[in-house]
Amino acid sequence: MTESGLATLPAVLIVTGTDTDVGKTVVTSAVVATARAAGRRVTAYKPTQTGVAPGEPGDMAEVERLTGAPTVEGVRLRAPMAPRPAARLEDSRLPTLDEHVARVESLVVCHDLVVVEGAGGLLVELTDDGDTLADLALALPGCAVVVVARSALGTLNHTMLTREALSHRGIRQLGIVLGSWPEQPDVIEQTNREHLAALPEGLLGAVPLGAPRLDPETFRTASPGWLPGLEERLGQRLGQRLGTP
Ligand SMILES: Nc1ncnc2c1ncn2[C@@H]1O[C@H](COP(=O)(O)OP(=O)(O)OP(=O)(O)O)[C@@H](O)[C@H]1O
Ligand SMILES: [Mg+2]
Incomplete structure (x- = not known):
């Protein structure tokens, strides 16, 4: 932990979600764009991409389109x-x-940050031996996990289950991101957000509804403002590196 109490940013961030289709790819893109805007060399890695035929664009193609980063x-x-x-x-x-x-590890060698997007939720099996994204996180010492959650009814239970599975395994949680935040949230969404923001790891931010339809330039410029919790950590590490107080 740093003087201000914020954990620093690790070299590997793992993006998981409370479910499939919660916005992991969009959040991965926003994380990549935010880190790039802070001057980092960033790449993204999708260990297992399903539901896509050879030659078709998968999640990493979407990250490349929105951020310009290699994947x-x-x-x-x-x-x-x-x-x-x-x-x-x-x-x-x-x-x-x-x-x-x-x-x-080979990507860490030539990047400041590697963002890994899981498939579905945390305990989906990724290997023939039944290893999950949680096992990958445990095999990458020093990494931290970002949990992408929905904002609507039901998200509190799903998010608490995911964070309990992470803390049970001793995996570091950087924070939660809401994958799709409406312009005019209802009382359920608003109180859900307040509840998640009050958790120890807190809310890194929220990606607004409609973000994937923005043109890539606008997406890249706007991303840091969507993820103030991440921006703060990026600024800190850069400050440390430059030797500023
Ligand atoms: N903020 C948002 N506003 C509008 N649409 C969104 C937003 N976030 C995600 N979507 C849309 O919802 C769908 C699911 O999002 P996304 O692909 O990011 O989910 P995922 O969690 O990565 O899913 P998977 O488990 O398949 O990797 C996509 O069609 C995406 O464009
Ligand atoms: Mg995805």
């Missing part, structure tokens, strides 16, 4: 389902946990 995909499977059954359908082998770790 890497681990393995791609055609069926729109969890990686293990999708691999079985194609009779193909999934990369092992060690292979994913080696991939991430």
